[in-house]
Amino acid sequence: MSFWWSQVERAAPRPALDGSIEADVCIVGAGYTGLWTAYYLKRAQPALRVVMLEQRFAGYGASGRNGGWLANSITGGREQYVARHGRAAVARFQQLANETVDEVIRVAAAEGIDADIHKGGEFTIATDAAQLGRLRAFADAERQWPESGVQLLTAREAAARIDVAGVQGGVWHPHTARIHPAKLVGGLRDAVLRLGVELFEGTHVESIEPHHALTRRGVVTAPVVVRATEGFTAGFPRFHREWMPLNSSLVVTAPLPESVWAEIGWQGRETLGDMAHAYMYAQRTADDRIAFGGRGKPYRYGSGIDADGRTPAATVAELGALIERFWPVLRGVRLDHAWSGVLGVPRDWSATVGLDRASGLAWAGGYVGTGVASSNLAGRTLADLILERDSELVTLPWVGHRVRKWEPEPLRWVAVQALYALYHAADRAEANGRPTTSPLARLADLVSGHR
Numbered sequence: 110m111s112f113w114w115s116q117v118e119r120a121a122p123r124p125a126l127d128g129s130i131e132a133d134v135c136i137v138g139a140g141y142t143g144l145w146t147a148y149y150l151k152r153a154q155p156a157l158r159v160v161m162l163e164q165r166f167a168g169y170g171a172s173g174r175n176g177g178w179l180a181n182s183i184t185g186g187r188e189q190y191v192a193r194h195g196r197a198a199v200a201r202f203q204q205l206a207n208e209t210v211d212e213v214i215r216v217a218a219a220e221g222i223d224a225d226i227h228k229g230g231e232f233t234i235a236t237d238a239a240q241l242g243r244l245r246a247f248a249d250a251e252r253q254w255p256e257s258g259v260q261l262l263t264a265r266e267a268a269a270r271i272d273v274a275g276v277q278g279g280v281w282h283p284h285t286a287r288i289h290p291a292k293l294v295g296g297l298r299d300a301v302l303r304l305g306v307e308l309f310e311g312t313h314v315e316s317i318e319p320h321h322a323l324t325r326r327g328v329v330t331a332p333v334v335v336r337a338t339e340g341f342t343a344g345f346p347r348f349h350r351e352w353m354p355l356n357s358s359l360v361v362t363a364p365l366p367e368s369v370w371a372e373i374g375w376q377g378r379e380t381l382g383d384m385a386h387a388y389m390y391a392q393r394t395a396d397d398r399i400a401f402g403g404r405g406k407p408y409r410y411g412s413g414i415d416a417d418g419r420t421p422a423a424t425v426a427e428l429g430a431l432i433e434r435f436w437p438v439l440r441g442v443r444l445d446h447a448w449s450g451v452l453g454v455p456r457d458w459s460a461t462v463g464l465d466r467a468s469g470l471a472w473a474g475g476y477v478g479t480g481v482a483s484s485n486l487a488g489r490t491l492a493d494l495i496l497e498r499d500s501e502l503v504t505l506p507w508v509g510h511r512v513r514k515w516e517p518e519p520l521r522w523v524a525v526q527a528l529y530a531l532y533h534a535a536d537r538a539e540a541n542g543r544p545t546t547s548p549l550a551r552l553a554d555l556v557s558g559h560r
């Protein structure tokens with residue numbers, strides 16, 4: 110399991126479903142998406158019977174394992190929506206994504222959830238010339254969207270924030286906070302239980318059908334069934350090729366002494382990422398460790414997922430080596446924990462939320478590594494869709510967004526292996542002095558439909 114869960118005492122499990130029942134809304138999956146949806150539904154209509162079905166325990170999935178970036182990202186980028194929805198609508202979408210970060214912070218405070226939240230902004234660095242080129246282009250593009258709040262930093266300014274070896278420049282914006290993922294998801298579970306949501310844990314859903322969720326322990330019948338299973342979605346034959354499960358891995362260092370922080374900086378507790386193709390993401394934890402993640406073994410044949418977060422030794426070594434390259438002062442540092450999780454990637458790398466009224470099937474996900482905040486916006490949007498509220502949220506560009514399915518195996522496996530081989534080769538070439546983005550990476554982008 111994740112380091113985050115090792116720091117938190119898990120609540121006693123809720124009982125499994127025992128027989129067939131009826132509900133107003135049935136939610137499959139108790140991660141952030143399912144829990145936020147349940148939360149806003151019950152806040153709006155306390156009498157609603159909301160039933161949640163979770164195969165293991167609330168927060169078992171990515172919501173209890175992620176890097177803890179509560180970020181304002183629009184998954185897949187803004188530009189894709191401009192032609193159809195217009196610039197003003199997309200700018201408003203960004204504004205709402207910014208506000209979503211504050212909404213999570215607000216609810217956490219209101220519900221007494223101490224999730225180690227610190228809003229220090231999001232900091233992205235370039236550590237070679239090709240990365241710097243992409244960083245500058247990114248900053249130029251972001252300037253067209255004042256809502257993004259992005260500032261370009263020189264190498265010196267970047268190093269003054271976090272002193273990463275060889276840093277050549279950076280960008281920073283204020284709309285991201287660091288969180289403790291398990292504390293947030295555990296607190297949300299308590300909050301929805303207080304509101305009277307019926308949560309059944311240890312209950313695997315075999316199939317989601319119009320108005321029904323089928324389990325071996327009984328059937329839940331409801332006008333609306335919400336699919337909130339993100340990276341696990343491929344496990345349902347009906348949705349097998351909808352979102353590709355991509356694995357991502359993290360390691361966490363031992364707590365670091367003040368003398369080390371004096372060298373590294375990181376006083377602002379920003380989230381830290383880079384411009385590599387196989388990018389890294391990190392945070393300084395509340396107990397002064399570095400949690401550091403990146404893609405390990407990204408994809409398993411047939412959309413397989415990791416076993417309870419176990420992580421190959423080669424991935425741990427790779428992440429450890431990158432930590433030492435970033436901060437030579439950490440040579441030989443002890444890594445206390447390594448874990449993996451699975452996230453869901455749609456064919457166009459863009460998240461979606463929606464409800465098909467005829468079948469009563471609702472969904473949200475495909476956040477590609479940005480779901481910590483997006484799931485809150487998705488949960489509020491699903492609540493409005495289900496309650497047929499005529500709100501601004503139900504008009505946002507990602508609502509009802511659909512995209513073609515992924516290719517069947519073995520094509521998908523071959524393509525993803527090739528993709529990551531290309532990204533890694535491009536990173537190596539760039540780190541070794543290639544001054545501009547490697548054509549290998551451009552080819553990989555083309556194959557993947559990414560960017």
Ligand SMILES: Cc1cc2nc3c(=O)[nH]c(=O)nc-3n(C[C@H](O)[C@H](O)[C@H](O)COP(=O)(O)OP(=O)(O)OC[C@H]3O[C@@H](n4cnc5c(N)ncnc54)[C@H](O)[C@@H]3O)c2cc1C
Pocket residue numbers: 137138139140141142143162163164165166167168169170171172173174175176177178179180312313314315337338339340341342344356357358359390402449450451452473474476477478479480481482483484
């Ligand atoms: C390693 C890693 C790092 C990440 N870092 C970040 C980050 O820093 N910032 C960010 O914004 N995003 C990040 N993400 C993505 C983010 O964590 C997810 O987008 C988000 O948690 C998705 O929430 P969810 O509720 O939709 O899915 P999940 O949290 O995966 O929840 C799905 C739930 O459904 C349950 N389930 C699945 N199938 C069934 C079934 N058949 N029957 C019953 N229950 C079922 C699962 O057990 C699980 O509890 C990261 C993801 C990973 C894996």
